[in-house]
Every structure is written in C-alpha cells, then in structure tokens.
Amino acid sequence: MAESLLSTPLADLHAALGARMVPFAGYAMPVQYPRGIIAEHRACREKAALFDVSHMGQALLEGEGAAAALERLCPADVLGLKPGRQRYALLLNSEGGIEDDLMVANLGARLFLVVNASRKALDFAAIGEVLPAGARLSPLPDRALLALQGPDAGRILAGIAPDTAAMRFLDVIETVLDGAPAIVARSGYTGEDGFEISLPAEAAEPLARRLLAAGAEAAGLGARDSLRLEAGLCLYGSDLDSTTSPVEAGLAWTIGKRRRVAWDFAGAARVREELAKGPRRRRVGILPEGRQPARAGTPVLKDGAPVGTITSGTFGPSLDAPCAMGYVAPEAAEDGTAVTLDLRGRPVPARVTPLPFIPHRVLR
Amino acid sequence: MLRFTKDHEWIRLEDGVATVGITDHAQQALGDVVFVELPAPGREVSAGEAVAVVESVKAASDVYAPVAGRVVEANAALSADPGLVNRDPTGGGWFFRLSGVEEAALAGLMDEAAYAAFVENAA
Numbered sequence: 001m002a003e004s005l006l007s008t009p010l011a012d013l014h015a016a017l018g019a020r021m022v023p024f025a026g027y028a029m030p031v032q033y034p035r036g037i038i039a040e041h042r043a044c045r046e047k048a049a050l051f052d053v054s055h056m057g058q059a060l061l062e063g064e065g066a067a068a069a070l071e072r073l074c075p076a077d078v079l080g081l082k083p084g085r086q087r088y089a090l091l092l093n094s095e096g097g098i099e100d101d102l103m104v105a106n107l108g109a110r111l112f113l114v115v116n117a118s119r120k121a122l123d124f125a126a127i128g129e130v131l132p133a134g135a136r137l138s139p140l141p142d143r144a145l146l147a148l149q150g151p152d153a154g155r156i157l158a159g160i161a162p163d164t165a166a167m168r169f170l171d172v173i174e175t176v177l178d179g180a181p182a183i184v185a186r187s188g189y190t191g192e193d194g195f196e197i198s199l200p201a202e203a204a205e206p207l208a209r210r211l212l213a214a215g216a217e218a219a220g221l222g223a224r225d226s227l228r229l230e231a232g233l234c235l236y237g238s239d240l241d242s243t244t245s246p247v248e249a250g251l252a253w254t255i256g257k258r259r260r261v262a263w264d265f266a267g268a269a270r271v272r273e274e275l276a277k278g279p280r281r282r283r284v285g286i287l288p289e290g291r292q293p294a295r296a297g298t299p300v301l302k303d304g305a306p307v308g309t310i311t312s313g314t315f316g317p318s319l320d321a322p323c324a325m326g327y328v329a330p331e332a333a334e335d336g337t338a339v340t341l342d343l344r345g346r347p348v349p350a351r352v353t354p355l356p357f358i359p360h361r362v363l364r
Numbered sequence: 365m366l367r368f369t370k371d372h373e374w375i376r377l378e379d380g381v382a383t384v385g386i387t388d389h390a391q392q393a394l395g396d397v398v399f400v401e402l403p404a405p406g407r408e409v410s411a412g413e414a415v416a417v418v419e420s421v422k423a424a425s426d427v428y429a430p431v432a433g434r435v436v437e438a439n440a441a442l443s444a445d446p447g448l449v450n451r452d453p454t455g456g457g458w459f460f461r462l463s464g465v466e467e468a469a470l471a472g473l474m475d476e477a478a479y480a481a482f483v484e485n486a487a
Contacts, residue, residue: 037421038396222395222422291446292399293419315398315421322399344417344424 008054009144009201013208017218025117027055030220040219041226041317044190045358048150049219050211057120058143058198061127062110064134070104070111072130075246075265077256081106086172086185090246090254091115091123096267096274097242098249099126101234103196105172105185112172112183114145114196116236144204148211149194149227154363156214157184157195160207164195169362178207189224191231191360230316230323232285232355238296239283239311239325247274248327250283250355281308282333285355286324288341288348291315293322299342300328300350307332307339316357323357324350367430367470368479374454375430375470382465385458386418386427386449389483394420397449402438403460409433411469416459418449431469433462 005028014021019030030052032040043049061070067078076089086105093099100119105112115123120139127137148157158165161177164184172185180203188194199207212218225235234240234249245267246252252275259265263272288294298310308328316323332339337352365377372390376383391397401417409415409429416427438460442448449457474482 031422032395036396038398041421226421291443292401293421293424295424315419317421 006055008052009204010052010054010208013205014052019218019220022221024221025055027117029055030218032220032222033218035217037220037222037226038317040217040223043217044150044192044219044223044227045318046151048148048152048156048194048216049190049223050208050216051147051149051219051224052144052208053147053196053224054144054201054204055117056145057113057115057117057123058140058145059113059115059124060110060138060140061113061135062138063131063136065132066111066135069130069132069135070127071259071265073099073126073266074104075255075259075268075271076104077258078104078111080256080258083108084172086170086187088254090251091126092246092265092267092271093242094266096245096270098236098240098244098246098251099123099242101236101240101251103185103187105183107172107174107183112198114198118237140198142201143198144201146197146199146204146208146211147188147190147194148197148216149188149190149192150216151193151361152215153192153194156211156216157197159214160210169193169364178203178210180207186363189231189233190227191233191356191358191362192227193361193363226314226317229312229314229325230318230356230358231360232325232357234283235312245270245274245279247271248279248281248283278330281327281329283311283325283327284333285353285357286310286313286326286339286341286350287353287357288322288324288343288350290348291322292343292348294324294341294343294348294350298324298326300326300332301340301342301347302328302332302337310341318358325355328352365467365470367473367475368482369428369430369473370482371428373427373430375473377465377467377470380463380465381436382431382433382462383458384427384430384460384462386453387479388453391450391453391457394418394423394425396421397446400442400446400449400459402442403435405435405437407435409435409462427459429462430473431462431465433465435460436463437461
C-alpha cells in the first residue's frame with residue numbers, strides 16, 4: 001500500500017479483522033473482509049452490516065445566512081428543512097452539472113453536511129466562496145463515520161443508544177454514544193433501514209467493536225457498491241459527474257417546490273429547460289440477460305444503433321443476477337425497452353427497467 | 365507436470381492434454397466469482413492469447429492460454445456453479461483443456477516453488 005494514502009480511525013480494526021485494503025479517494029479502505037463480498041452483502045440484507053465510511057467529508061455549516069447561501073449551489077429546499085431532519089441534495093455548477101451529491105441535516109442551530117470523499121476539497125471550497133461574512137463552514141476531518149445498515153440495525157443501535165429507537169427514516173439526532181458526542185442519522189446507502197453515525201475518531205473503534213459484538217458483520221466497499229446498485233442509488237464519479245444534470249440523472253425530485261418557482265440556484269436555466277423539454281439522455285436501470293455482469297463503459301445499442309452507455313454494473317447478490325444502470329437516449333428510456341449490450345464484443349440482450357432493482361425497506 | 369504463469373494461471377500436462385485454471389492466489393484476489401466465459405471446443409489458441417473471462421462481483425479479468433493448443437473441452441460445471449473457482453481452483457474449478465501440447469512448451473513457465481516466490485515478491 002502506498003504510504004501517501006490516508007487511513008481512517010478504524011485502520012487497526014480492519015487489519016485485525018483481516019480486511020483486504022484498497023486505495024479509494026486517497027484513503028486505504030477495506031474492499032472486503034475474509035467472508036467475501038457476497039456474504040457481506042447478504043448480511044446487510046438479512047441482518048446487519050457495519051461499514052467504515054470515515055473517508056467521506058463531514059462539515060458543519062452555521063451562522064447568519066448559511067442555509068440561504070447553500071441554496072445558491074443546491075436546488076434542494078435547505079431553508080425549509082426542519083430541525084432533526086436530513087435530506088439528500090445536489091451541488092450544481094453554473095452549467096447545471098452535478099458537482100456532488102450530499103446529505104444535509106438540520107441540527108437546529110447549524111447544518112451538518114456529508115459529502116463524497118473524492119469531492120470534499122472542491123465542495124468545501126465552493127461552499128466557502130458563497131458564504132456571507134456571518135456564516136462559516138467547519139470541516140470535521142477528525143470525525144469518523146460508521147454506517148450500520150440492515151433489518152437488525154435498529155435493534156442493535158437501540159441496545160447502545162435507546163434514544164435512536166424512535167427515529168424514522170431521515171431523522172437525525174445529536175446524542176451521546178458510549179460517552180462520545182455523536183450525530184446519528186437514520187439513513188444510508190444500501191436501501192435497507194439503518195444509521196450513519198458521526199463521532200470523534202477515538203470513539204470509533206470502541207463503538208465499532210460493540211456493534212460487531214452485538215451482531216453486525218463488518219462489510220467493505222465491495223458490498224457497499226453491490227448494495228447501492230441494487231438499490232438504484234448513484235455513485236458520484238460513475239453515475240454522476242460535473243456534466244450530468246439532475247434531470248438526466250432522474251434526481252429532479254431533490255429540487256424543492258419553492259426552488260422551482262424562483263429558479264435562483266446555480267445552473268437553474270439548464271434544469272428548467274430540461275424539465276420543460278426533456279433531457280437528451282436519461283438514467284435507467286438495465287437488466288442483462290444471462291449471468292454476465294455488464295460493467296461501466298459497456299455500450300448500449302437499440303436496433304443496432306448506439307443509444308447510451310452503462311455507468312455502473314455488477315452482479316447483484318440479492319437479485320441473483322447481473323444488474324446495471326446507465327444513460328440512454330430518451331427514445332430508449334421507456335421501461336421494458338429491449339436493448340443490446342456490447343459485452344466485450346459479444347452482443348447480449350438486455351431490458352430497460354425501473355430502479356431500484358431491490359425495493360427499499362427503510363422505516364418511514 | 366504442473367506449471368504456473370505470471371498471469372496466475374496453472375497448467376497441468378498429462379498425456380499431451382493440458383488442463384488450465386486460475387491459481388488459489390488468483391481466486392483469492394478476485395473474490396467471489398459470479399461468471400466465467402469459456403472458449404468453444406475446437407478453437408485454436410496461441411500462447412498468451414486471452415481465451416476466457418472470469419468475473420467477480422467487482423471486476424472482469426482475462427484468462428490467458430499459457431501455451432498454444434487446440435481447445436478440446438471447457439468446464440461446463442462452471443456455468444452453473446462459478447463459485448467452484450473459489451472453492452476448488454486447482455481441481456473442480458478448472459477452465460479448459462488443450463490438446464497437442466508438447467512438454468517443451470511449458471519450459472518457460474514457473475514450477476510451484478518459483479510461483480510461490482513470485483507471488484511472495486509481488487505482495
């Protein structure tokens with residue numbers, strides 16, 4: 001492993017558990033543990049899995065005008081986000097391209113942001129530029145982030161923090177976990193019920209060990225990817241990039257109602273036009289026939305002509321079949337459209353399908 | 365005679381027929397195998413040619429013919445149960461068989477000790 005890689009506060013635990021570490025967004029991260037991706041994936045769907053996502057960017061945004069400033073870059077309704085609630089949001093550039101996808105939580109006096117590891121420096125710089133004098137953004141590089149996901153997650157965490165038991169999907173609380181100040185959100189990236197827990201670095205390993213002892217299985221980035229893909233959730237850098245618009249990505253639902261009246265966010269002109277006239281490509285689910293996964297970059301054809309490209313593809317362990325998502329021209333985006341994938345030179349029939357592939361089971 | 369390649373295939377030669385698969389090290393590195401694409405019997409392959417594909421949850425990898433020959437059989441059991449590659453990589457998880465292989469063709473490949481040292485050094 002290159003020495004320039006950063007490590008998370010759980011590096012010793014990963015080593016003790018026998019994780020295979022890979023470089024990801026500048027960090028040494030566990031891709032899988034000895035039981036393997038399929039076992040870890042199933043543990044998350046059937047009981048509970050614990051992911052170290054401490055590489056992600058965390059920050060507090062506070063002060064006069066902070067929420068309004070974030071709305072300049074972000075078409076979500078941030079001002080209308082109630083205390084104790086969290087929301088999925090997008091950061092846009094002036095051309096309407098997605099600079100990142102993030103979670104925004106209202107902690108009462110301040111906002112708590114979780115952004116992608118690979119984008120945090122850019123995001124924090126962009127947000128810093130639009131802040132008025134009375135507001136400030138404080139990155140939290142010394143905090144760990146653990147994701148506890150799966151049908152047993154609620155029971156396991158309630159045994160340690162009883163005040164999490166009453167939380168519903170996208171609720172967020174500040175609490176004390178094992179003596180450490182924690183921010184707990186009932187959300188995740190797997191399509192299952194679960195939590196994302198932000199806490200000081202030194203508190204991360206003791207809590208992780210308690211969660212594992214209580215029945216959660218350690219799971220790596222490999223399972224995280226197959227879980228999110230089955231759940232139809234985007235991966236920034238694969239399914240979203242700075243050229244993709246919210247409308248193309250099927251994420252226009254993240255645009256607040258009030259924002260669709262005022263159109264006062266970066267890139268609003270493109271978003272407005274695409275909502276009115278339709279985008280030139282749409283993100284869709286794609287199910288290949290057979291057992292062979294179609295990976296990112298696989299060309300999608302319809303009636304012999306290229307209509308798009310796969311952006312993420314894997315073998316879905318819960319689906320017990322390959323699944324993929326990608327962008328296709330509007331005329332090929334209808335559910336059920338028959339397409340052909342060029343799998344390493346071999347034509348494979350596939351079908352455009354609605355997302356997610358596995359229904360979400362969050363606690364609404 | 366059992367030999368190994370730098371691409372982590374093994375090849376076992378018995379009576380002019382060579383059986384080829386991927387090594388235990390390779391299957392561990394790949395993780396859970398979910399799909400294997402095999403060459404059609406009758407295909408003539410040259411040494412170093414990509415002739416099969418092994419896919420794990422994470423990624424697809426080529427499998428190369430360690431030597432030239434003619435494909436006489438592909439392991440049909442892998443279509444129904446690709447996990448055989450993980451469970452028994454050097455036995456039931458074999459990929460394909462080549463005929464017309466001379467012992468001399470294996471001369472440039474590694475024996476078990478040399479391959480173990482190769483894997484050790486690459487780690």
